[in-house]
Amino acid sequence: MDRSGTMLFADLLGRAKTRIMADWSAELERANARVPGRVSTQELVAQGREVLELLQSAASSGDSDPTSAAYSRLRDLLAEMSRARAFQGFSPTETATFVFSLKKPVFDAFRTEPDLSPDAMSAGLWTATTLIDGLGLFTMEVFQKSREEVIIRQQREISELSTPVVKLWDGVLALPLIGTLDSERTQVVMENLLQSIVDHTAEIAIIDITGVPTVDTLVAQHLLKTVAAARLMGADCIISGIRPQIAQTMVHLGVELNVVSKATLADALALALQRIGRRVVSASPAPAVRASA
Amino acid sequence: MDRIPILKMGHALLVTIQVDMHDQLAMALEEDLTARIAATGARGVLIDISSLEIVDSFIGRMLDSIAAVSRLLDARTVVVGMRPAVAITLVELGLSMPGVNTALNVERGLALIGVSVSGDGEHDAGTEV
Amino acid sequence: MPAPRSEVLEIRASDDIVRVRQRVRTASVEVGLGLVDQTKIVTAASELARNTLDYGGGGTAAIEIIDDGGRRGVRIVFEDDGPGIPDISVAMRDGYTTGGGLGLGLSGARRLSNEFDIRSSPGAGTRVMIARWK
Incomplete structure (x- = not known):
């Protein structure tokens, strides 16, 4: 069931990509409007497109574990984005919202799928939820680690700066x-x-x-x-x-x-x-x- | 056997240690210095250790006893030019050599001996700034 | 990463103490210890080499560059077949001496090292290990 759910999700991403991406862009734009200035909506959408592309190809492997090898390229991309946000001073919520805001567009796409049995729908939605949650958590972990790196670096700088003779x-x-x-x-x-x-x-x-x-x-x-x-x-x-x-x-x-x-x-x-x-x-x-x- | 040369400068003796001393050389130096203080009537002894990369407890003890012996012979010993890393290590080792006078370089060391020999207060004139 | 290597030096005369100091310095420079750390481990080695000579009646110093997968360091093991130490805890005290020294050899060497280990019993000689990590 897990595997079929993953395949269903991958199929949906392939079939309804344009629509999901359009909805997601709207979500990202709305979220970005609340805290303007840090990163352009265009850039966000471009990043979203790349994420969606990698997510689809990873899911079509049939693997639903976001920590597996199939998702390594996607994780690399998310890690890089997350690290950049940590250094730019984004809040944890802003950083996590990027991934989590993909949920609604995906759910909407599932709901309007014709010819989907309730069982299949449930399996597909379950996979989509666990995957997006997993990737969101991964994003947060990288974010946190990067913040810690910043703190350690600053401590070192302070310790050097604060001992002037x-x-x-x-x-x-x-x-x-x-x-x-x-x-x-x-x-x-x-x-x-x-x-x-x-x-x-x-x-x-x-x-x-x-x-x-x-x-x-x-x-x-x-x-x-x-x-x-x-x-x-x-x-x-x-x-x-x-x-x-x-x-x-x-x-x-x-x-x-x-x-x-x-x-x-x-x-x-x-x-x-x-x-x-x-x-x-x-x-x-x-x-x-x-x-x- | 090698000996470390002792130079006489006015009323002071100057020893510059430039080699990694083995223990016999250090002991020979102690003997030679004692003899020279007595022979010359020197009022001060400067031991320049700015070339020394380490001072262990043996050399520390030698410096300490040179200072003690010369004090009995009415001469003041000043150890000059100890490197920071050597100083940190000696303190960690547990050797603070309270009986030894120290100076940053030979010039300051000579001044220290001069002040003590003249018997004047150190802060007499006070240059105005 | 170069393989850890070891070098064993004989300690029979006071010249040998100087040689131990020089080799420990070379090894410390090679593993990239800072100047203060170099000075500390060389001084500790000098104290222990003298103990080996004066109290152990001579022995050996094995100098080794060590690596724990990332961190490098210098380790020196001093061994002698001398009379040994009856009570190590007493010998470790500052100021304790049987040979007219300052009694800072063992305790001082421990303070100057990151790792310190001593094994000894009467009649069975003494083995002291010190190490300093980068």
């Missing part, structure tokens, strides 16, 4: 850390900072953690290791901006940050300048507003 003065570097620190990111940060110390011949590095919401034991240990490694190279570290909650957490965790710590980045810079024998003085008697460096 900046030069505050000759011999003074600052590393303003923002966001949650995990073990992997802290390692990248550590290596970046130590290499920058060499590149700039910096005697003092300020690690500012004002933008770090929480610090766990592991991260605290990484920070300590960074400070220790910098010292071995001949540079001193100052940690600034430890939030009150973090200070408390660290004491409760039993982590003793045995390093120089300052409340703010400004305080840390003042200390750093003092250490390298510099002093900031106001350029009096000129008015403060007009004073230039």
Whole structure:
């Protein structure tokens, strides 16, 4: 029955293709009108035509399993479309609607088929439903996976972007850390900072953690290791901006940050300048507003 | 047997380690340096390890004991030019060498010895910026 | 993909420790370890080679490039027929030493590796395996 249902479906797609495609185009156009701008209706219809073509040839193999080899070309096409939509920022509904909107045109075509026994009609409709559902789910899976790829890529980019080492003065570097620190990111940060110390011949590095919401034991240990490694190279570290909650957490965790710590980045810079024998003085008697460096 | 050359620069001794040292060479260096500090009355010892690709616990211990011995002989030891990867590895190994002074390069190392020898405060003059 | 290959080095004198370091470095570069990871595994190998020489009375280091189907790494196995270690958990402690060293050899080597395995019993020698993956 399964096989005959599949053949019936394939036959119908062959016979009524023009009509199904016309109905589907109308459906796609209607759906696309709700969220205009992302992709043209023409493009959608062209994609639909290709999908329908591949669906027909796959179904005429008699196989009704959308994960089987017969459907591999169709799956490739749907995967490619789905991935593109994920990157373009389509919503899951918009992406799924493309495949699911084929149902109504197919059902209508079945209903107006002459000489179809109720049993045959039911078998054909069942195959059509399971196939379209299966392909729709496949589309969603690819969509989801592609979104995850986007997220992973963005995480990597953020982790690279968010560890800039900046030069505050000759011999003074600052590393303003923002966001949650995990073990992997802290390692990248550590290596970046130590290499920058060499590149700039910096005697003092300020690690500012004002933008770090929480610090766990592991991260605290990484920070300590960074400070220790910098010292071995001949540079001193100052940690600034430890939030009150973090200070408390660290004491409760039993982590003793045995390093120089300052409340703010400004305080840390003042200390750093003092250490390298510099002093900031106001350029009096000129008015403060007009004073230039 | 090979020896690592020790250069005298004013009141300081300079050692540049350029080879992957085997353990006997490291021990010979410790002995030679001790003898030279005593003979020259040097006030400081600079050990440039910027060419070293690794420092294991043996070499770490040698640096540590050179520092301790020279301190007893009234000389200050500064290890200069440790590479970042070496520093990270040493910390992970559990060796932070608290008794050893460090500097980024030979120039800074000499300045460090100079400051300590003169006995002046480090932040005396304070250049205005 | 080149077949995993292995090289066995004798550890009889302190020159051999230097040789182990150099070969481990070459293998680490070959599998594409980053500079910090190279330094870590070379240092760990140096510690263990010295243990093999000082406490095991000499032995061998087998350096091998490994592949678990995608990921590559370096594995080194140190073996000696020395007196062995009576209590491994004590020997693994930071600062524990019987030979006048810093006692960081075993514990440090474990921290510097991704994989670490030690087998030893009194009179039956010691076998230590370390590995670092890319």
